[in-house]
Amino acid sequence: xxxxxxxxxxRKAILALAESPRLDTLVRKHGMRLGAARFVAGESxxxxxxxxxxxxxxxxxxxxxxxxxxxxxPDESRAVVRAYREILDRIxxxxxxxxxxxxxxxxxxxxxxxxAYENVSTLIEHAARxxxxxxxxxxxxxxxxxxxxxxxxxxxxxxxNTGTVLQSYxxxxxxxxxxxxxxxxxxxxxxxxxxxxxxMAYPDKADVDAAYARLVERSLRDGGFTAIxxxxxxxxxxxxxxxxxxxxxxxxxxxxxxYGVRPQLQLDLVKRGFAVLVATPFGPDWYRYLMRRLAxxxxxxxFFLKNLVRG
Ligand SMILES: Cc1cc2nc3c(=O)[nH]c(=O)nc-3n(C[C@H](O)[C@H](O)[C@H](O)COP(=O)(O)OP(=O)(O)OC[C@H]3O[C@@H](n4cnc5c(N)ncnc54)[C@H](O)[C@@H]3O)c2cc1C
Numbered sequence: 001x002x003x004x005x006x007x008x009x010x011r012k013a014i015l016a017l018a019e020s021p022r023l024d025t026l027v028r029k030h031g032m033r034l035g036a037a038r039f040v041a042g043e044s045x046x047x048x049x050x051x052x053x054x055x056x057x058x059x060x061x062x063x064x065x066x067x068x069x070x071x072x073x074p075d076e077s078r079a080v081v082r083a084y085r086e087i088l089d090r091i092x093x094x095x096x097x098x099x100x101x102x103x104x105x106x107x108x109x110x111x112x113x114x115x116a117y118e119n120v121s122t123l124i125e126h127a128a129r130x131x132x133x134x135x136x137x138x139x140x141x142x143x144x145x146x147x148x149x150x151x152x153x154x155x156x157x158x159x160x161n162t163g164t165v166l167q168s169y170x171x172x173x174x175x176x177x178x179x180x181x182x183x184x185x186x187x188x189x190x191x192x193x194x195x196x197x198x199x200m201a202y203p204d205k206a207d208v209d210a211a212y213a214r215l216v217e218r219s220l221r222d223g224g225f226t227a228i229x230x231x232x233x234x235x236x237x238x239x240x241x242x243x244x245x246x247x248x249x250x251x252x253x254x255x256x257x258x259y260g261v262r263p264q265l266q267l268d269l270v271k272r273g274f275a276v277l278v279a280t281p282f283g284p285d286w287y288r289y290l291m292r293r294l295a296x297x298x299x300x301x302x303f304f305l306k307n308l309v310r311g
Pocket of ligand 1: 136137138139165167190191192193194229230231232233256257258261262279292293294296297300
């Protein structure tokens with residue numbers, strides 16, 4: 001989330017470019033070399049593992065995501081399930097402190113909700129056998145109902161090693177949180193990364209931030225586990241002060257940030273004794289992910305374009 005009309009316009013333009021297949025082809029050809037590597041930990045599992053190990057050695061927890069979204073056939077979604085099984089096996093074999101965060105559209109949500117449910121259940125069961133955890137990211141607002149339904153079904157089926165995400169920019173989110181509290185949910189809170197219309201989401205950053213603080217307070221006080229996923233130092237300080245005032249034990253929350261964003265802040269929080277997880281995605285399909293990171297901070301785009309022009 002960024003503020004000001006100029007920034008809002010840049011964000012909109014960059015997010016629109018995220019849907020351009022021509023730019024995807026161009027950027028993908030050179031992008032890793034020119035700057036995407038700042039945000040993406042390689043294109044293969046072999047490139048990912050040493051990055052995760054280095055982060056773990058610095059005292060940081062990690063998660064990983066095989067980048068990609070929106071598959072076209074059930075078979076494609078099952079190939080993604082196989083890839084995630086391999087990732088979970090590799091994490092176990094390498095004894096990494098890494099869990100998995102995935103997108104339900106990558107597991108077929110826009111083909112069939114039941115297919116996505118079965119695919120994610122398979123992975124959660126596999127993760128449970130390995131003592132691991134799977135979080136379902138939150139995507140565009142049209143997927144919120146289905147994602148929350150799937151989370152509820154999984155919990156009712158007895159799966160404890162799973163969590164999901166709530167976005168503070170959506171007007172609906174505070175009511176969603178209230179309706180989930182009985183489950184003692186494991187929730188990651190984010191501001192929200194997609195382009196949403198003003199009838200769904202707060203257009204002003206100040207409102208998004210205020211909602212974020214309220215959501216985190218509510219979850220810390222009455223929820224299950226709270227993952228505070230932001231690089232916003234004011235909101236991080238607010239959460240720490242609230243947790244201390246209310247006597248919330250540190251095992252009940254953690255901070256989460258993105259690979260390549262505010263690395264010093266990540267380490268400073270570890271030094272202060274807080275759990276910090278670095279979301280560390282990988283895979284050849286990194287174009288849309290990169291565009292969302294550029295949209296969050298247009299200065300990143302200038303850096304990237306400068307490198308592109310220099311070749
Ligand atoms: C671990 C994690 C998981 C996420 N999962 C989801 C999800 O499932 N669904 C979803 O919609 N969104 C997700 N997001 C993205 C989120 O919604 C925001 O778009 C993103 O975190 C930027 O918002 P912010 O909270 O950092 O605050 P902002 O107010 O945008 O930024 C605060 C400060 O952080 C720094 N900063 C923020 N972003 C960047 C960047 N890209 N590059 C450099 N500096 C930056 C800047 O210094 C900025 O001033 C996730 C974010 C994190 C950290």
